[in-house]
Amino acid sequence: MDLEPILEDVSEGELSVAEARERIEGFTRVDDFARFDTRREDRNGVPEVVLAEGKRPADVASIAEQAIEKEDRVIITRxxxxxxxxxxxxQSSAAEVEWIEQAQIMVLRTSEYEPPVTDGTVAVLTGGTSDIPVAEEAAVTAREMGCEVETIYDVGVAGIHRMFAERHQFDDADCIIVAAGREGALPTVVAGMVDAPVIGLPVSIGYGAGADGKAALLGMLQSCTVLSVVNIDAGFVAGAQAAQAARG
Known part of the structure; x- marks a missing residue:
């Protein structure tokens, strides 16, 4: 990090000592319970995201308030x-509020926010309609990282002709995410057809011996094609990895 501009801003009174400390440390403190990483996107292109699951609603709101003040955008998931x-x-302090109901994600932006722009393209496929919420989390993440995203849903192996009919929509993508539950076969099929990186996203859909996505995860890990696999329901991770690969 170049400290000289920060020190100059402090000496000229344009930056307080506390603000300078935050810039140098790379995170902002939220009371005594959270530290929002303000430099993650600068380091690796992946925005810091607020996971609401498991947090008290009031704490999520406090983190989001600090985040949008510092970054002009905040993404809150689950x-x-x-x-x-x-x-x-x-929400009332944001210029734009985007609510993605299927994924239970909210994106807040100020009028000063400038979105990243890349040439990367990401395709997101699902085996079934039940996989869409997790797939949407991946799609939103990739879009927020500046990629163009194409979604092709409900094209699983139970009716494989549906996927073949939509191949023109993902054949030229720079990276492809394939979300599937049950036995998780669709990523293997797609990875055997394209020359782009494919990320398998196992979804906790399906009952019986392979419940909670375990069969889908193991099936993708055992794939005979060249395939990367993220954890069960890890839509954010899949979207971020795909965007990094697509922009590469």
Whole structure:
């Protein structure tokens, strides 16, 4: 990090000592319970995201308020109704509020926010309609990292002709995410057809012996094609990895 511009801003009174400290440390403190990483996107292109799941709604709102003030945009994932209500005051301070209901994601932006722009393209496929919420988390993440995203849903192996009919939509993508539950076969099929990196995203859909996505995860890990695999329901991770690869 180049410290000289920061020190010059402090000496000229344009930056307080506390603000300079935050820039140097690379995170902002939220009371005594959170530290929002303000330099993650500068380091590796992946934005810091607020995971609402497991947090108190009031704490999520506090983190989001600090994040949008520092970064002009905040992405909050896995939001329940109570947390959505707690975010109302934060929403009122944003110029733009995007609510992706299927994925339970909210993106807040100020009027000063300038989105990243890349030439990367990411395709997101699902085996079934039940896989869409996790796939949407991946799609939103890749879009927020500046990629053009094409979604092709409900093209699983139970009716493989559906996927072949849509091949023109993903054949030229720079990276492809394939979300599937049950036995998780679709990523293997797609990876055997294209020359782009494919990321398998196992989804916790399906009952019986392979419940909670375990069969899908193991099936993708055992794939005979060249395939990367993320954890079960890890839509954010899949989207971020795909965007990094597509922009590469």
């Amino acid at each position: 939001i329940d109704e109570e947390t959505k209500t707690a975010l109302e005051d934060v």
